[in-house]
Amino acid sequence: MRPERRHSVVVIGNFDGVHTGHQKLLARAREQAVQWADDQGPLPVVVVTFWPHPLRVVAPDKAPRLLTDLSDRIDLLRRYGADQVRVVQFTREIAGWSPERFVETILTPLNPVAVEVGENFTFGKGAAGTGETMRELARGRFEVDVMHLWEVDDVRTCSTLVRQAIARGDVEQAARHLGRSFRVRGVVVMGDQRGRDLGFPTANLVIPDDMAIPADGVYAGWLRRLDERDALLLPSAISVGTNPTFDGLERRVESYVLDRTDLELYGVEIGVEFVAHLRGQVRFSSVDELIAQMEVDVADTRSALGVA
Numbered sequence: 001m002r003p004e005r006r007h008s009v010v011v012i013g014n015f016d017g018v019h020t021g022h023q024k025l026l027a028r029a030r031e032q033a034v035q036w037a038d039d040q041g042p043l044p045v046v047v048v049t050f051w052p053h054p055l056r057v058v059a060p061d062k063a064p065r066l067l068t069d070l071s072d073r074i075d076l077l078r079r080y081g082a083d084q085v086r087v088v089q090f091t092r093e094i095a096g097w098s099p100e101r102f103v104e105t106i107l108t109p110l111n112p113v114a115v116e117v118g119e120n121f122t123f124g125k126g127a128a129g130t131g132e133t134m135r136e137l138a139r140g141r142f143e144v145d146v147m148h149l150w151e152v153d154d155v156r157t158c159s160t161l162v163r164q165a166i167a168r169g170d171v172e173q174a175a176r177h178l179g180r181s182f183r184v185r186g187v188v189v190m191g192d193q194r195g196r197d198l199g200f201p202t203a204n205l206v207i208p209d210d211m212a213i214p215a216d217g218v219y220a221g222w223l224r225r226l227d228e229r230d231a232l233l234l235p236s237a238i239s240v241g242t243n244p245t246f247d248g249l250e251r252r253v254e255s256y257v258l259d260r261t262d263l264e265l266y267g268v269e270i271g272v273e274f275v276a277h278l279r280g281q282v283r284f285s286s287v288d289e290l291i292a293q294m295e296v297d298v299a300d301t302r303s304a305l306g307v308a
Contacts, residue, residue, distance in 0.1 A: 117144065205252060
């Protein structure tokens with residue numbers, strides 16, 4: 001005889017960035033999981049998310065730059081409370097489903113006792129389904145809890161707001177709504193090696209066009225190797241842009257780890273966290289002028305990060 005499926009508490013959404021609003025939704029799901037505990041303990045919290053972003057499928061020209069790649073999204077969802085993460089491969093076929101088919105195909109197999117959604121969540125063809133629609137479809141089978149949008153400093157948190165803050169270089173506001181510093185990740189590539197010649201060797205990342213990246217300029221932040229489980233956060237002065245002093249064309253994230261010229265990071269995956277915006281990008285008239293400014297940037301980085 002097949003054992004009865006265990007119930008679950010389901011949280012569903014895009015969750016790009018896994019910002020503070022998403023974190024509150026997950027916290028509420030954890031509370032529900034305890035409330036509905038069975039003889040095995042709290043119910044599992046199952047997060048349903050979509051990849052690629054639905055707009056990438058239905059309106060590619062309107063698709064936003066993403067705050068996190070899928071790997072980071074899954075890691076963050078687990079950090080903030082998910083026991084399981086189910087990734088739905090979003091397609092044009094799914095985009096055309098009715099709200100009824102969406103519920104029966106995506107949610108019913110998870111055997112939920114409760115489903116948590118944000119008030120701006122929509123589903124089904126033409127985004128016709130809302131939280132209230134889901135409540136009607138779930139009547140008598142499972143509860144649907146619709147959470148109001150979270151606010152930070154009296155401003156509603158959403159992925160769009162975080163993207164806008166990052167695009168203008170306001171990484172401090174982005175961090176307040178993310179609940180952590182904004183991070184980019186990638187494999188270190190060989191650059192022009194001018195930084196090494198100038199005494200400021202950098203780890204260079206080329207960020208995919210579909211990922212969010214701060215406005216051109218210089219930032220204080222942290223670099224961490226992602227291939228070592230207990231790798232330290234290293235204080236870094238971070239440049240974003242094309243390096244106009246040398247007529248650069250490719251937009252990069254270049255991180256100089258303070259006081260370190262011995263790091264060998266080529267081919268290593270790293271994460272770069274942005275803590276504070278220091279200045280905009282400038283074209284310098286000479287290498288000496290650039291070096292003088294880099295020394296100022298390093299001092300400002302120390303101050304912003306509170307390191308000696």
